[in-house]
Every structure is written in C-alpha cells, then in structure tokens.
Amino acid sequence: MKRLYIETYGCQMNVADTELMLGVLGREGYVQTDEPAEADVLLVNTCAVRDNAEQRVIGRLGELQQYKRAGGVLGVVGCMAQRLGPQLLERVPRVDIVAGPDGYRNLASLIGQAAGGTRGSDTEFRSWEHYEDVPPVRENGATAFVTVQRGCDYKCTFCIVPFTRGPERSRKLEDVVREVRTLAEQGTTEVTLLGQTVNSYHDGTHDFAALLAAVGGVDGIRRVRFTSPYPTDFTDRVIAAMAEVPAVCEHVHLPAQSGSNAVLRRMLRRYTREEYLAVVGRLRAAMPGITFSTDLIVGFPGETEAQFQETLSLVEAAGFDDAYTFKYSVRDGTPAVRLRDHVPDAVAGERLERLIERVRAQARRRHLARVGQTVEVLVERPARRGDLLLGRSRTNLMVLLELPATAIGEYHQVQLTGTTGSTFTGQVVRPQLAVLA
Numbered sequence: 001m002k003r004l005y006i007e008t009y010g011c012q013m014n015v016a017d018t019e020l021m022l023g024v025l026g027r028e029g030y031v032q033t034d035e036p037a038e039a040d041v042l043l044v045n046t047c048a049v050r051d052n053a054e055q056r057v058i059g060r061l062g063e064l065q066q067y068k069r070a071g072g073v074l075g076v077v078g079c080m081a082q083r084l085g086p087q088l089l090e091r092v093p094r095v096d097i098v099a100g101p102d103g104y105r106n107l108a109s110l111i112g113q114a115a116g117g118t119r120g121s122d123t124e125f126r127s128w129e130h131y132e133d134v135p136p137v138r139e140n141g142a143t144a145f146v147t148v149q150r151g152c153d154y155k156c157t158f159c160i161v162p163f164t165r166g167p168e169r170s171r172k173l174e175d176v177v178r179e180v181r182t183l184a185e186q187g188t189t190e191v192t193l194l195g196q197t198v199n200s201y202h203d204g205t206h207d208f209a210a211l212l213a214a215v216g217g218v219d220g221i222r223r224v225r226f227t228s229p230y231p232t233d234f235t236d237r238v239i240a241a242m243a244e245v246p247a248v249c250e251h252v253h254l255p256a257q258s259g260s261n262a263v264l265r266r267m268l269r270r271y272t273r274e275e276y277l278a279v280v281g282r283l284r285a286a287m288p289g290i291t292f293s294t295d296l297i298v299g300f301p302g303e304t305e306a307q308f309q310e311t312l313s314l315v316e317a318a319g320f321d322d323a324y325t326f327k328y329s330v331r332d333g334t335p336a337v338r339l340r341d342h343v344p345d346a347v348a349g350e351r352l353e354r355l356i357e358r359v360r361a362q363a364r365r366r367h368l369a370r371v372g373q374t375v376e377v378l379v380e381r382p383a384r385r386g387d388l389l390l391g392r393s394r395t396n397l398m399v400l401l402e403l404p405a406t407a408i409g410e411y412h413q414v415q416l417t418g419t420t421g422s423t424f425t426g427q428v429v430r431p432q433l434a435v436l437a
Helices: 012-026 051-067 079-084 087-091 104-115 161-165 173-185 208-216 236-244 261-267 273-286 305-318 345-368
Strands: 002-008 030-032 041-046 073-078 097-099 120-122 143-147 190-194 223-227 251-253 291-298 322-327 374-382 389-393 398-401 411-419 424-431
Touching (some): 012 041, 012 073, 012 190, 041 051, 041 079, 051 079, 073 079, 073 104, 079 161, 097 104, 273 305, 291 305, 374 398, 389 411, 398 411
Parallel strands (some): 143 190, 251 291
Antiparallel strands (some): 389 398
16 A cells, blocks of 8 residues: 655645545555655645745755655655756755646656656646546545636736646536536535636636536535636626525635736736726625635835835725735746846835735724624634634634534534634524535
8 A cells, every 4th residue: 555645835726736636646546644754655736926935845845855765755746846847856856756737647657757766757738637537535524626727828927827837728617517516415515616717717618607607506515616716807797697696605805916007017917906996896786795805916026105005005995804915026937027126125025014904904894893793604624723613604704613523514603703803703693404524
C-alpha cells in the first residue's frame, strides 16, 4: 500500500485540485495520510499569486525533505509548479517531480520515473483537460467545491493566473450536473461553483444563467454559491437566474481590485468604478439583502494618494461586508513588471493598514445593525476556539454556536446575539429538519 501526503496552499481552486489528485492517484493504489513521516510520496500543491506564497512553499519544501525516505518522492504541483517549471528541480535539488494544473493525469508516471531515479516535470497546457473521468476524493460533508471552468483569458496586468492555468474553458453543463447530483446523493446540500471568471462560463450551448438553474434544480441541493465572478460578466440573464433560483445564495464575492479608474486602466480591468458600482446596484435591486465581499490591491505601480482615497471611498460606496486586502506584489512574467513608478513599500504598507482599518470599521457597523435578526445557518465545522461550532448564513455571515458536534451538517434558524465585528454569536431559535452529510 502506497501512502500519499498532500499539503495545499492557495485558493478554493487549489483545494478542488487536491481532491482531484487524490482521485487520480487513488486509482493507482495510493492511500492518503495526514502524516508526512508515513508517506511514500509527498506533494505540495502551490499558489503563485503572490511572491510570499512561493517563499513559504520553498521554506516548507526544505522542512519536508527530512521525511523523504529512500525511494520516496517529493513533488511540487499546481500554479507555482506551472510558473517555474523545471527551474524548480534546479532550485530545490531534492524535489523530484513538478506538475502544473493540466499535468495531474501524468502524476503516477512521473512518480514512477522519480522512484527509479529520473526527475521530471509536466507543465504542458491541455485545453481539452477537465478530468471528467476522475472522481475527486472529498471528505464527506454538507458542502463541496465543484470546478466548472478552468483557466482565464482576461490577462489583467497584475495577475499570473492566465500563465499558470492556461486559457479559459468550461465543462459541459451535463457533466457538472452529473457531479452535483452524485454529491447530493451522498448528502451534500451546498455546492460552490468554481472558476477563475466563473460567470463567464459557457460550454458552447449553455451560459452561466443556465448552469445556475440546472445546478439549483438538483434534488437535495439547498444552497448554490460561486466564486470568483468578473464584474462585467453579470448579464441580465445571470442576474435574473440568481434572483429566480431559490438555491442561489444572497452573497457575491465581487473583486474590485481598485476604486480608481486610472489604476483600473493600468490593471487592464475591463470596467470603470462607475460600471462596477452599477453592477452592485443591479444585484442589490434583484436580490434585496444581498451582501458583498471583494478583493482590493493597494500600492499598484503609479497609485497616488488621491487614487488610493478613491479605493477607500469605494468601500463605503459599494457597502462591502468584507474584503481581502493585498499590498501589490510584483510577479515575474506578468505585464505589470514593465510598469514604472513603483510605490515605495513603506507607503504601500501604510495604505494597506488604513484600508484594513476602513474595511473592519465598516464591517463592524454593518454587523452591529444585524444583531437581533434571525437567519438560516448551515453548521459547517468546529470553531478554532473552545467547544463552539461555526456556521454560515446564506448571506455569508459566520456564526459561532453552542451545539454538539453531531450538529455539523444541520440547518438551523438562529438569532444573531452579538458580533465581534467579523463573526457573530448566535442562539438556535428553531431547529429545521436535520440534513446530515
């Protein structure tokens, strides 16, 4: 019996890819272990969006080397592997294999060659690859990620993703629905549809509106989420489907990146501040009570203090409930490398602190206004502190609950009793029919 250990860094797409690799290698007789010391094969599934993510991986590879036994294999897979390719074999001599997101089907072959002493890599893009014949290996649970689209065609100047995941392509709607139906039969009640610009999904016949309707209509699926959409791909059809399909949750993670039109142009984002806010307005009109989170970058080359102030004001104008905030990080291979007028690191850091403060203050104000409301909560997992469980509302509010561990996977009506500014405390008002995965 061959034992496999995988560490995953990065976004939900990477989590889904890990589940896929477990499926690929499971067919070859590999069994997952949570202990690197027990593994015959150690894989690190990587992110390449920011330089510090790559540096963490390099450091972790040094630590994992100690677990590599005679005849064992240490590999790097995912976006960082795609970006650096065979260079990784030179940079980290004890790494045996490197495989990008389209190379997972060849993992067993690469591992076999490495075990025999031949190191290798596979970073070829394959526009046809969706791994439809490989069932992902997931932990049974009420929630699941389902990849519906791979790659990206937008080529924003700051972003490495088109160069690590290749061109955009969408799975066939019937294949997605088949996977979701299988999940529902196994007890999953909430699915999150994944794609780099997920609402640009189109399989040649069906658009994202059709996909939402089809997935939301699967028996047993109670909630449908998706990430990450692109602002200008919210067509009237998509917004109508979101409003009309009961399973679609009232939350959208809508990356803005900046509130300044000048910065958005340098980023090659395909919208203005005004167009972005118009999309927010259309979504609010169609789905009253909808909440928004976003991605924001500060310190992009050429950003002035006045342009940064426009980002601060966008936080309030859009009414975000949360934001993932980043200080711009130069990525080799992206068009932004050629941009001049870099913002000093100290200035960018200070702007990031002000942005975080603004986001947190606004989130706290908005959350305080929700205390006392009753919302439906799906209990997801144990919280990091104490004996509490963590649940999520349809609008993506995180709620701490005093419930037994057996409540994981159940839906409850919960009154929000307090907030820390980022999460809520809640009290079960009325248990609904338990839905256990």
